[in-house]
Amino acid sequence: MGMVVEAEAYAGPEDRASHARFGPRSRATTMFGAPGRAYVYGVYGMHTCLNVVTGPAGLAAAILIRSVVPIEGIGSMRAARLARAIATRRMAAANPHAEHARIACLPAALVAAGPANLAAAFDVQLADDGLDLLDPASPLRLEAGSLDGTTRAIIAAARIGVAYAGPGWVDRPWRFVATQAPTPSPDKLA
DNA sequence: AGTTGGATGGTCT
DNA sequence: GACCATCCAACTG
Numbered sequence: 001m002g003m004v005v006e007a008e009a010y011a012g013p014e015d016r017a018s019h020a021r022f023g024p025r026s027r028a029t030t031m032f033g034a035p036g037r038a039y040v041y042g043v044y045g046m047h048t049c050l051n052v053v054t055g056p057a058g059l060a061a062a063i064l065i066r067s068v069v070p071i072e073g074i075g076s077m078r079a080a081r082l083a084r085a086i087a088t089r090r091m092a093a094a095n096p097h098a099e100h101a102r103i104a105c106l107p108a109a110l111v112a113a114g115p116a117n118l119a120a121a122f123d124v125q126l127a128d129d130g131l132d133l134l135d136p137a138s139p140l141r142l143e144a145g146s147l148d149g150t151t152r153a154i155i156a157a158a159r160i161g162v163a164y165a166g167p168g169w170v171d172r173p174w175r176f177v178a179t180q181a182p183t184p185s186p187d188k189l190a
Numbered sequence: 191a192g193t194t195g196g197a198t199g200g201t202c203t
Numbered sequence: 204g205a206c207c208a209t210c211c212a213a214c215t216g
Contacts, residue, residue: 027201045198047209064208116209161208
């Protein structure tokens, strides 16, 4: 359990950065469906990323969850990170002990920071694509909440890793970061 | 502190 | 056959 502190908005087919641009018959089929569902995709052969379809159905808009600050169950998140690393990275599989140590030393704020790390921490798999995140019985859920006292401000910035999108889409400030201490997604904050 | 390149496989042209 | 909505380790200076 944790609090979402970083997310990116992706619009429908007109958004040159969105997977929806490949149409409803692509891997992004779920984006065109009902809102409140999980759109999960794989990238770089070893990572999965979690989106929330915002709908309404047919619009194909979704939110990429980039970072979560753990509130509860950090131990399971670290364990899931380790399991995912061993399953995907040969280097980690070669010496799991070193990988275990690395993850164990990770600051709590970084355990679920970054879209692929977050997916690993919550054990989000490709098979979870289409999951109803609003169903109380779902193993993976999205619940409404309020920002806690640690949030200082919410910054809007350009989306990450979408250089291929044309002008007008690359710089669109659709990335939102709830600035905390320490800052999430240490890679690129801008 | 910032930059570069390797891992690794499904998806799209 | 090229390209990734990424992460990490190994460089440079």
